[in-house]
Amino acid sequence: xxxxxxxxxxxxxxxxDKRNNASLLYQKLLPALNSRPLWSNLDLGPAEYLEVPxxxxxxxYHFLAKLALTTIPTSGARPSKYSSLMVMNxxxxxxxxxxxxxxxxxxxxxxxxxxxxxxxxxxxxxxxxDPNTIADNTLGAALSSTWDLLDRVLKKINYSSSKPxxxxxHGMSAAALSDSFARGAVSSFDVQSSATYFPFxxxxxxxxxxxxxxxxxxxxxxxxxxxxxxxxxxxxxxxxTDYQSASSSLQRICHACSLLxxxxxxxxxxxxxxxxxxxxxxxxxxxxxxxDPKHCFWRKNPMRRETQLNLLFLIRRMCRIYSAATTxxxxxxxxx
Numbered sequence: 001x002x003x004x005x006x007x008x009x010x011x012x013x014x015x016x017d018k019r020n021n022a023s024l025l026y027q028k029l030l031p032a033l034n035s036r037p038l039w040s041n042l043d044l045g046p047a048e049y050l051e052v053p054x055x056x057x058x059x060x061y062h063f064l065a066k067l068a069l070t071t072i073p074t075s076g077a078r079p080s081k082y083s084s085l086m087v088m089n090x091x092x093x094x095x096x097x098x099x100x101x102x103x104x105x106x107x108x109x110x111x112x113x114x115x116x117x118x119x120x121x122x123x124x125x126x127x128x129x130d131p132n133t134i135a136d137n138t139l140g141a142a143l144s145s146t147w148d149l150l151d152r153v154l155k156k157i158n159y160s161s162s163k164p165x166x167x168x169x170h171g172m173s174a175a176a177l178s179d180s181f182a183r184g185a186v187s188s189f190d191v192q193s194s195a196t197y198f199p200f201x202x203x204x205x206x207x208x209x210x211x212x213x214x215x216x217x218x219x220x221x222x223x224x225x226x227x228x229x230x231x232x233x234x235x236x237x238x239x240x241t242d243y244q245s246a247s248s249s250l251q252r253i254c255h256a257c258s259l260l261x262x263x264x265x266x267x268x269x270x271x272x273x274x275x276x277x278x279x280x281x282x283x284x285x286x287x288x289x290x291x292d293p294k295h296c297f298w299r300k301n302p303m304r305r306e307t308q309l310n311l312l313f314l315i316r317r318m319c320r321i322y323s324a325a326t327t328x329x330x331x332x333x334x335x336x
Contacts, residue, residue: 005029079133082142088122089146096153102160112161119150226266229259231277240285240297243307250314253281257321264328271328278322282315 008029012020095115099107126146131139233252240246257277260270267273287297294300 081129082134082139085126085129085142085146088125089142089149092118092122092149092153096149096156099156099160102156104159105161107157107160109161112157115153115157119153122146123150224266226263227259229256229263229267231256231273238284239287243301243303243311246286247307247310247314249285250281250311250318253277253285254314254317254321257318257325261321261324261328271325271330274325275322275329278318278325281318282322286315 009025012025095118099115123146126143129139129143131137133139231253233249236249236252237245240249257274260267260274264270289298290296
């Protein structure tokens with residue numbers, strides 16, 4: 001027997017009370033002697049919940065987490081999976097309200113992937129619920145609201161992350177894009193006699209089509225001059241072996257980085273390339289100081305004053321280039 005049985009049995013004698021009657025002994029205590037601990041016979045309800053957090057911990061919880069953690073299971077209540085589904089639906093509904101007024105192309109690709117992954121996880125979780133575990137048959141309505149919510153969220157994500165509409169994304173058929181007007185082969189807007197039934201058509205007529213198009217396009221701009229910038233040189237060593245190779249490598253990299261920074265509008269991701277090249281030059285091309293003077297690159301050989309000034313000038317210039325490049329790099333979550 002479990003020790004709790006004896007505690008409850010002798011409590012009836014030590015503490016006389018109207019609840020400690022014969023029904024407690026014959027209907028609850030004695031039937032509990034089924035070769036199991038007394039605590040295992042207690043009906044804790046159909047759900048498994050965490051303990052109610054203390055007041056200090058509650059201050060750091062989201063109100064949805066408080067709802068999930070402080071719900072007390074009772075006999076005949078819905079299971080914990082159903083309550084978890086309701087909490088997940090509420091969280092997704094909050095996310096949908098935040099993007100409900102988003103404009104096309106305004107959503108970050110990383111946020112789009114996170115929301116799609118959240119919706120996929122919610123759909124997978126909802127598909128694992130068993131209808132037989134819900135006594136009041138409300139699971140069907142809950143799942144229907146879940147599918148409707150996911151459908152609205154997916155449509156809004158596709159709308160917010162889409163590109164602005166152009167001539168290729170307005171939904172017209174392929175036949176409508178293959179005629180002479182779509183190909184730009186219309187030389188005149190002369191219409192048939194039946195077009196007189198539409199009196200407002202004349203406002204849109206442009207008989208001098210070529211002159212109007214040329215006027216809208218403006219004069220032809222010359223192609224921009226792009227100067228190639230070579231960041232690597234096979235003739236130079238990866239790690240400087242003497243002061244002359246160090247200054248030559250720094251001079252070459254500084255010149256290439258300056259060319260890239262002056263052509264930011266022509267070279268894609270130019271600041272990222274410059275930052276990478278500057279970091280490589282300062283950490284790999286230039287050897288690090290060594291504690292032993294015999295093996296230290298900077299102390300094993302004497303250095304003339306003009307060489308020292310030249311190296312210090314190039315290192316300072318490289319640090320400025322690295323600072324400017326890291327400031328110009330586009331901030332995104334891919335850099336984390």
